[in-house]
Amino acid sequence: MSDQIKHECGIALIRLLKPLSYYKEKYGTWKYGLNKLYLLMEKQHNRGQDGAGAVCVKDHLAPGSTYINRYRSIQQNPIKDIFDRINKPLKKAIRKGTDVNDCEWAYQNYPFAGELYLGHLRYGTFGKNSIEFVHPVMRQNNWRSRNLVLAGNFNLTNTDELFEVLVDLGQHPKAYTDTVTALEKVGHFLDEENQLLFRQYKNEGYQNNEISPLIESNLDIRNILERATKDWDGGYAMAGLIGHGDAFVVRDPxxxxxxxxxxxxxxxxxxSERPVIQTAMNVQWNEVHEIEPGEALIIKKKGEVKHEMVRPPHKRTSCSFERIYFSRGSDRNIYNERKELGRLISPAILKAVDxxxxNTVFSFIPNTSETAFYGMLEGVRSYLTNWKIDELKKKNGSLTNADIKKIISFEPRVEKIAIKDVKLRTFIADDASRDDLVAHVYDVTYGVIKNGVDTLVVIDDSIVRGTTLKNSILRIxxxxxxxxxxxVSSAPQIRYPDCYGIDMAQLDKFIAFNAAITLLKETGRESVIDEVYQKCKEQQNLPKEEMVNYVREIYRPFTAEQISAKISELLKPDECLSEVEIVxxxxxxxxxxxxxxxxxxxxxxxxxxPGGNRVVNSSFINYIEGKHKRAY
Structure with missing residues (x-):
């Protein structure tokens, strides 16, 4: 993607089902689980580079020992920083002559030798890049079964409502964020479940020191999650650890x-991603399964793995941007889907080049659009195959060997034109230099385009803001x-804000929205803008369930082709003498x-x-009123 947008987060959870000695004997190291955590996080670094965190929970240490250990980082390479800190005690012990391969010593003395691991990679869609915003987050207590660790890939659109629910429950949340809200909501019902079981066993005559193990064995995680997520509006894949050894991952309905x-x-x-597990565990595609919408994967302390329905599943609307861009393209299905996106748009491309x-050269904007490029070429070659058949049929019997060779060897001209200079970004620091340096993030291959003759076709995953396209790519x-x-954009026009985990919350950041507004003004339809604003204001205080997305009316007077033409006009740099078209x-x-x-x-x-309609409503109001802030 030419536009750099922050998006998503990545989660990695590991539960070892055997003692550490088992992995030492079979795999040569008790660090088997820790090594897998590192692999899972490294293979998902595309999902978050603002920060990272990791937690280890030990489920059978004696009282008085630290059984939950956490490291978080916002350094430039946060994964490396975390694992450097994780490994530091081992290096220190080795210098003292300690046998760090001893499983019992490691379990008792090394913070990250345990049964449960949870890792997280953060792309911040809200808040400063502070360590306080980095997951995993923790809610601590002297009772092991009341300790809660959470890490997730999520955004909740109704944080304000959930915050008020917590206040009504008598809590005093320390921050107004969906992370704190989710932590406290799950934590509240975890406390209630603990208290319910405590009273039950107390009434049955058990002593306090007998009750704790009973609570740990019989916590109803499904019930906790069902009650905690009841009012959540948004997209989420939430992973949690409980101090005594239970773990869960719950997915939005x-x-x-x-x-x-x-x-x-x-x-x-x-x-978060299938191929990451395939690589880390060396398993086949069909051995990795999806947690179903509304489902919780629950792993009990004793190793029992359960699938529990927590929320009634709704119509599946999984994020298509995952398929187009965000997820790793090494997933079998995602790879084929990206190729198909390129193939399906090839007829429109052929029409555009007449x-x-x-006199046409086909290329792509590196790096993630390469798969769609292969699909586009398949579509172009499929057309050429039919053309070759027709040519041979039309001139059957009158063709020389040279004529036949010329026809069957005809291929589209393919070149690698744009080259991304990845290292250049690390040197973009002060504002005065930024624009000039951004313009040089991409370089080009000279000498393969015929001046004033050739048409150059380049495919991209998607065009969000168009800033890099205008200020860098098209100039170069x-x-x-x-x-x-x-x-060519292998994705459709991005017209509306996202509120489920991607940093796309302001309408005026979208080139498609700006094109539609420009067209309304140029065609004397400015009244549409005012009418939409009034409709949005009138429903501003309605319950989110009653809100309507009136922003659609901004686009209604125009065809997709008209908006694309205006986008082409808006993105063409003044100094570019070539004709520019966006498809x-x-x-x-x-x-x-x-x-x-x-x-x-x-x-x-x-x-x-329903929260989505409230977000787009608020985003449009913010645009009209000149408020440059997130709409949720």
């Missing part, structure tokens, strides 16, 4: 945020002096390519939860 797991008789592994293969491509530059994927083709992940609210405004 719409399946917006992803979560996958693998389990055998040695280990349970959960991560089927002139001789223009230096090659093509007759025309066609930028977008259609929503219909998106659903053909990604049939199982139909979440398309950023393209269509069809939000799966």
């Amino acid at each position: 719409w399946g917006i945020r992803p979560a996958h797991y693998y389990a055998n008789d040695e280990i349970v592994v959960v991560a 089927y002139d293969f001789i 491509l223009g230096r090659l002096h093509p007759k025309k530059i066609i930028v 977008y994927q259609s929503v219909e083709n998106l659903h053909k390519a990604c049939p199982n992940d139909t979440g398309d609210w950023y393209f269509t405004g069809n939000y799966p939860t």
